[in-house]
Amino acid sequence: MNVLDTLLARNEAFATTGFSADLKIVPSLKTMIIGCVDTRVDPADILGVKAGEAVVIRNVGGRIEPATLHNIAILSAVTTASGGKMGQGWNLIVLHHTDCGIKPCLGHAPELLATYFDVPVADLDKLAINDPYASVAVDVAALKANPNLSGDFMVSGLVYDVKTGRVETVVPPALLRPTESTGC
Template sequence: MGVVETLAARNQRFVESEFDAGLRMKPKLATIVICCADTRVDPAVVLGAAQGEIMAIRNIGGRVTPRTLDELFMLRAIAQAVDDDIDSTWELVVMQHTQCGITRIESRPELLAPYFEVPEDELGRVLVNDPYGAVARDMSVLRADSRLEGAGVSGLVYDVATGRVQAVAGR
């Protein structure tokens, strides 16, 4: 059986035992987690969230980039269109992790500078090798974006060696 067939069979089990047609677009915990695409860091699994409790935006490094901000603004517009505005009841959680693959391309400014939309000589300020500093930096970026005014912002670092998350204080 190939991958697609395996996934389709699993979907059938999902339909039969877990599917909930009553879920709303707005997550029950009014939370959007921005996290890494790394398979070890699935936010629903790591944080014990049930289906429909959180939204997730996953990208390389779990970073808040200009594109991430645009996605959040679009989500806010969608939420407003369905009368579920992303307001002070919402939490934006930046979750990065130890041993992230993005650290392996730190010496590749031609990849990282366009990703973060910064000049190559300013890459040091995005803190690619420091998940705790990077989370604090990205929390500051979220708080500074007026399009997301009102939403709560917090941060976590997930340790892939222990399975534990640690809260990060914002700057």
């Protein structure tokens, strides 16, 4: 049996025992988690997220970079088209982890990282790539500085330890930005 056959057999088991056609496109927990593609760090597994509860965006390093912001904008449009509204009552969670594979790229492929983040190579140090505790704070700050995101999101930053399986809150939940009353 090859890998595809194995995966198709698993899908058949899922379709007969775990599938639900009743799931909604808007997640029931009104939560978006941004995490790393590292196979050790599946947010659904480590946070116990069930199907239909959260949107999970995974990229290299779990970082806030231009494509992530585009994904959030598209997901916001999808939510609006589905009769919802992203922002108030929604959680935006940035999840970084220890021993991330992005760290060696800093020394071996800085130009590639600079392109990924859309910054000059000289600015890579500002992104705290070597320290997940600092980098999650950098990314939460980047979200807070983005005027295109609803200030009504509750945003937080977590770090997962790949040696212990534990998650630590580094940036406690807070509004993305204080909302201004428009009088309307």
